[in-house]
Amino acid sequence: MEFFAAAFAMAYQFGDAFAFLVISCAGLAIIFGMMGIINLAHGEFIMCGAYVTASTARMGLPLPLAILCGALVAGIVGMLVERIVIRHLYQRPLDSIIATWGISLIATQGVLIVLGSTMQGIGTPLGSIEVGDRSYSAYRLVLMAAAVALLIGLYFLFYHTRFGVIARATIQRPQMAQALGVDTRRVYGLTFGLGAALAGLAGGLYAPTMTMVPTMGATFIVESFVTVVVGGADIFVGAAPAAVILAAIRASLTAWYGQLFGQIGLLIAVIVVIRVMPGGLSAWIKGTRQ
Amino acid sequence: MRNTWRRGISAAALAGAAALVAAGPGFAQDAIKIGVLEDQSGDFAAATNVKVHAIELAAEEINAAGGIDGRPVELVIYDTQSDNRRYQEFMRRVLQQDQVDVVFAGFSSASREAYRPIVNQFDGLAFYNNQYEGGVCDANMIVTGAVPEQQFSTLIPWMMETYGNNVYTIAADYNFGQISAEWVRQIVDENGGSMVGEEFIPLGVSQFSQTIQNIQASEADFVVTLLVGAAQASYYEQAASADVGLPMASSVNVGQGYEHKRFTPPSLSQMYVTTNYIEEIDTPESQAFLEKFRAKFPEEPYINQEAANSYIAMNLYKQLVERAGTTEREALREVIAEGDVCFDGPSGTVCLDPKSQHMSHTIFLAKVEEDHSISFPRVWENIAPYWLGDAGCDLTQNDPSAQYTPSNPPPAN
Numbered sequence: 001m002e003f004f005a006a007a008f009a010m011a012y013q014f015g016d017a018f019a020f021l022v023i024s025c026a027g028l029a030i031i032f033g034m035m036g037i038i039n040l041a042h043g044e045f046i047m048c049g050a051y052v053t054a055s056t057a058r059m060g061l062p063l064p065l066a067i068l069c070g071a072l073v074a075g076i077v078g079m080l081v082e083r084i085v086i087r088h089l090y091q092r093p094l095d096s097i098i099a100t101w102g103i104s105l106i107a108t109q110g111v112l113i114v115l116g117s118t119m120q121g122i123g124t125p126l127g128s129i130e131v132g133d134r135s136y137s138a139y140r141l142v143l144m145a146a147a148v149a150l151l152i153g154l155y156f157l158f159y160h161t162r163f164g165v166i167a168r169a170t171i172q173r174p175q176m177a178q179a180l181g182v183d184t185r186r187v188y189g190l191t192f193g194l195g196a197a198l199a200g201l202a203g204g205l206y207a208p209t210m211t212m213v214p215t216m217g218a219t220f221i222v223e224s225f226v227t228v229v230v231g232g233a234d235i236f237v238g239a240a241p242a243a244v245i246l247a248a249i250r251a252s253l254t255a256w257y258g259q260l261f262g263q264i265g266l267l268i269a270v271i272v273v274i275r276v277m278p279g280g281l282s283a284w285i286k287g288t289r290q
Numbered sequence: 291m292r293n294t295w296r297r298g299i300s301a302a303a304l305a306g307a308a309a310l311v312a313a314g315p316g317f318a319q320d321a322i323k324i325g326v327l328e329d330q331s332g333d334f335a336a337a338t339n340v341k342v343h344a345i346e347l348a349a350e351e352i353n354a355a356g357g358i359d360g361r362p363v364e365l366v367i368y369d370t371q372s373d374n375r376r377y378q379e380f381m382r383r384v385l386q387q388d389q390v391d392v393v394f395a396g397f398s399s400a401s402r403e404a405y406r407p408i409v410n411q412f413d414g415l416a417f418y419n420n421q422y423e424g425g426v427c428d429a430n431m432i433v434t435g436a437v438p439e440q441q442f443s444t445l446i447p448w449m450m451e452t453y454g455n456n457v458y459t460i461a462a463d464y465n466f467g468q469i470s471a472e473w474v475r476q477i478v479d480e481n482g483g484s485m486v487g488e489e490f491i492p493l494g495v496s497q498f499s500q501t502i503q504n505i506q507a508s509e510a511d512f513v514v515t516l517l518v519g520a521a522q523a524s525y526y527e528q529a530a531s532a533d534v535g536l537p538m539a540s541s542v543n544v545g546q547g548y549e550h551k552r553f554t555p556p557s558l559s560q561m562y563v564t565t566n567y568i569e570e571i572d573t574p575e576s577q578a579f580l581e582k583f584r585a586k587f588p589e590e591p592y593i594n595q596e597a598a599n600s601y602i603a604m605n606l607y608k609q610l611v612e613r614a615g616t617t618e619r620e621a622l623r624e625v626i627a628e629g630d631v632c633f634d635g636p637s638g639t640v641c642l643d644p645k646s647q648h649m650s651h652t653i654f655l656a657k658v659e660e661d662h663s664i665s666f667p668r669v670w671e672n673i674a675p676y677w678l679g680d681a682g683c684d685l686t687q688n689d690p691s692a693q694y695t696p697s698n699p700p701p702a703n
Contacts, residue, residue, distance in 0.1 A: 009503055016499045109331060116591060117335040118520070123554025124531035134506045137531035140499060209527055210496055211552065213520040215333055219496040254500045259491050260463060262500075 005132025013255060016140055018247035019147040022240070023206070024220040025227035026150055027199030029239040031192060033228045034171055037086060038093060041100040042199055042224060043217025044107035049074040049200025050207040050216060051111070057122045063208070070204030071197045078196020082189050090188070104217075111214040119212035139208065146205055150198075151240055158235070167191050226266055230273045232280020242281050245269070321364035322357070322617060324349070324607075325384030327395035327405070332372025333494070333519040337546040337594060338397045341419065342367060343587045344597040345394055348604035350586070358608045359615065366390055372397075372519075374404040381405040385412040391617040392417065392607055394600060398518065399423060399466035403693070406431065410691050415619045417607065419599040421541060421566075423469035424675075425694040427683035429623060433648045434599040434606070434640075436566045438473040439677040440651050441541040444670050445564040446477040446514075448655065449539045454511030455483035458536075460501060460525070461516035463490035469695050470516045470541065476696050486510050496521040498528045505534060512537040515561075523549055530557035537562065544568060548592035550662040561658040566651035567598035567637040570664040579636035595637075602635040602649075606642065609633065623647075627686045639672070645684045648675035 024046070031039045053070035057063055081103060089096040126138040158164035170177040170187040178184050202220065210216060227246060231238030249269055254262030277284040326345050329338040349363045357363060366388045368380040377396065384390045385408070393409070393416040396402040402418055409416045409430045417432050424437035450457070457478050461467030467490060475485055486508040489501055505513060515538050517525055526549060537560040543549050545565030550558045569580055569592060579601070583593050609631060614621040625631060632641040638652045655668040682700035683690070694700050 013500050013503065016497070020497055112331050112335065116589075117331075117339055118552050118591065120551070121527060121553050123557065124527055126531075128531060128533035134503065135533040135535075137499075137528065137533075139531055209524060209531065211520045211523040211527075213333075213336060214331075215520065216496075219494060219521045251500070258489055259495050259501065263492060263495070 002132070005134065008131045009134065010251075010255075012136055012140070013251040014247055015144040017251045017254075018243055019140070019143040020206075021223055021227045021243040021247055021250075022147040022151060023143065023202045025224040025231075025239055025243065026154065026235070027195045027197070027202060028224045028228050029195075029231065029235045030198065031195035032225075033231065033233050033235060033239060034168075035188070035191060035195070036093065037090070037100070037192075038097045039100045039195070040097060040221075041081070041104040041107065043219075043221045044104045045074045045078060045196045045199035045217070046203035046206075046220050047107070047111065047214065047217040048077055049203030050210070050212060051115070051119060051203075052200070053204035053207045054119060054122050054212055057207075058120070063122075063125055067201065067204035067207075070207070071201035074200020074203065075193045075197030078199075079189055079193035081196070082192040086192060087185065087188070108214045108217075115214070117213065121210070121212050122208050124208045137209075143205055147243075150201075151236070155236055163190070222263075223266070226270050229270055230280055232277075232282035232284075234282035234286075237285045238280055238282030241285070245281075321362045322392075322611065323364050323366055323388060323390040324604075325380075325388060325390035325393035325395070326365055326367040327370050327377060327380050327384065327393060328367075329372040329397050329401075330369040333521065334372040334397045336520055336548075336552075336591075337596065340590060340592065340594055340597040341394075341397075341600045343590060344583070344593075344600040345604055347583060347586050348601045351582075352604065352608055359612045370395075370401065374398075374401050377401045377405040378408055381408045382412075385409070385414045391415075394419060394603060396420060397596070398464070399469075400464050402426075403465060406691075413619070415622070417603045419603045420596055421545070421599075423466050423473065423695075424677060425469070426692075427646060427678055427685065427689075427694060427700065428691045429647070429685045429689035430619070430691065431647060432603070432606075432626075432642065433646075433675075434603045435596070435649075436541075436564070436651050436653065437648060437675050437677065438470065438541075440566070440653050440670075440673045440675060441564040442470070442473050442477050444653050444668075444673070445539050445541065445562065445655065446474060447481050448668060449512050449537065449562060450478070450481055450483050453537050455481075456486045456509050456511045457483055457514060458487040458489075458505050458508050458510035458512075459485065459514040459516065460489045460491060460505075461514075462518040462522060463492045464518075466518060467491075467516050471514075472696055474514050474516075491517065491522060493519055494521045496524040498525045499532070501525070502529050502532045502534060505529075505536070506532075510536060512539055514538070515540045516542060518542060520547075523547060523552075526557045526561075527553055536560075539563075541565075544656055544658060544664070545595040548594060550658045550664065551592055553662075555662040556660045558658045558662060559660045563656045563658075564653050565595045565656055566640075566653055567595040568654070568656060568664065569593040570656070571637070571654060571666070573638070575634065575638060576636050598636045599649075602633055602637070602640060605633050605635065606631060623685070643675050643679060644686050646675055646678035647685055648678065650674045 028042045049070035052073040053066045056069045057066035124139045128135040129138050170184050231242035249265045250262045253265040328341050370376040419434045421435040459471050461471040539562045544563040610622040613625045627644045641650045653670040657665050
């Protein structure tokens with residue numbers, strides 16, 4: 001029993017770090033990893049999802065629906081942003097950094113001015129469970145399940161639906177897809193919207209556990225960029241294994257040496273990966289496979 | 291790190307966020323200019339926007355009553371964006387370019403230590419209206435916030451008597467958290483308790499499940515939470531959902547970031563905070579202050595201790611200038627040296643201590659109940675900021691312009 005409790009404690013910490021990395025990076029993995037747009041407004045899409053989730057939940061909507069609402073609104077906002085700004089910058093990656101960063105500043109400051117410096121939280125549901133002599137938040141287990149479900153769902157979407165195949169084709173060979181009659185602009189728009197919606201979903205899922213402030217997206221940014229950079233262009237052979245490795249590094253360093261070393265470990269891992277395998281894990285895995 | 295990086299580039303975009311509160315007509319003499327550097331955006335904005343409003347309220351009242359010594363007050367306000375570099379930039383600007391007479395500046399201790407050398411360099415005068423880790427012995431600074439001998443020497447022994455001797459500290463990993471934790475360690479030790487854990491959390495961290503597990507694994511009787519900023523405040527929600535169930539003690543929560551209003555009950559229940567003012571304090575002085583404040587700023591989410599301290603500081607400055615007959619710093623310090631600069635404000639009567647230029651406070655022990663209402667199990671009347679003076683800091687004799695801690699006291703001479 002003693003052993004089981006200790007093992008559960010470790011697994012819980014690992015799962016918690018894994019869930020945070022996967023959920024926070026999913027949207028970015030699509031926008032940055034697949035589409036190649038360095039989206040500095042990723043955190044603000046997360047904030048958007050969290051704010052919509054919190055306000056709809058406080059209006060009485062059940063939490064799961066409120067989270068979907070948050071994802072939906074973030075997705076719609078994402079598609080608007082794509083149409084108005086990003087669409088014109090696909091061939092200009094450096095300009096897209098400035099543009100998305102500007103959007104992020106406008107969003108943070110705009111929310112601060114319109115909605116004030118904080119928003120009331122909604123409280124974490126589901127209470128706690130006892131394992132051994134310790135208690136754990138049950139909602140965190142839901143988050144871990146959500147992370148796994150998210151990966152499975154995305155795999156299904158990109159490899160077993162018409163939209164997924166067309167999206168991958170469009171992003172890999174835009175001219176070819178266009179020649180075959182695909183409306184590439186629409187596909188780009190939808191894919192960007194999907195990425196934004198996933199960011200919104202991250203915000204919605206974490207909204208009940210966090211402080212609601214306009215800058216809350218910033219706390220996700222480092223983790224999500226690190227995961228995507230380590231992972232490389234592919235979500236499934238890249239971001240997912242990257243999240244596993246980084247979660248193990250982070251959870252163990254945090255457990256042994258504290259939060260500061262958890263963060264340091266994460267950043268050192270990126271530097272090593274960029275140096276050793278510039279294409280990230282996915283390029284490396286695909287390379288060894290061939 | 292990510293914050294500063296992103297804000298670094300944002301300097302140009304937001305640097306122009308200055309505002310001037312024009313003085314009313316009818317004043318014959320030049321205005322007294324007061325620089326106000328506070329975080330109106332960024333990680334700390336939730337706790338500090340209200341300080342700017344408190345200063346505006348005081349300025350309006352002072353001007354309506356004829357100004358300071360017949361001169362109107364003019365505020366020069368900049369948004370420091372919770373960024374230490376903005377503090378340095380704007381501190382230079384208000385002292386050099388705007389030529390203000392006095393500056394009211396700073397929330398985090400990191401920001402204060404960032405701007406303090408600049409105040410020294412230009413030999414200006416700054417009010418720091420924030421509770422902090424104590425120990426600043428600097429003739430250019432007047433501190434109206436509470437310090438550890440007022441907040442910890444009261445809180446920690448009370449908690450140990452009530453809940454037990456085993457203490458776990460989690461603190462923000464910068465000068466405030468490190469030095470405050472040192473104070474807690476020392477007071478726990480002096481009272482025969484033991485530290486069962488101590489953890490420092492980098493600013494901006496928002497995920498606490500490992501920390502929560504460490505606390506549960508320890509034999510702690512209560513947890514001292516010295517967490518700073520909006521991101522770290524996520525701890526309470528996460529600890530409550532993991533059912534940690536331990537009483538918490540703090541010098542910064544509730545009184546600054548009104549976490550009991552922002553979070554869903556009961557995540558903050560059994561939180562004990564020593565503060566010199568919060569809006570729940572039910573005295574006639576506090577009620578009068580709240581009424582004036584809400585009349586001018588009906589939308590204000592919470593009126594915290596820093597708002598009261600900023601308001602008090604404005605009135606203390608008025609008194610100093612009127613008694614000295616000038617805004618010249620040494621003349622003001624001679625008035626402080628007389629030892630009777632006091633003000634009846636929202637938190638009762640407070641006085642400036644000539645040796646340290648810190649302020650005495652009545653300290654309220656605020657307890658957050660199950661439904662997040664506040665009760666006050668204990669009040670300590672008129673606690674002087676004695677530590678610096680006792681340790682050997684005497685600004686009436688010399689000015690070391692240094693910050694001291696229990697392990698690094700003023701040199702004996």
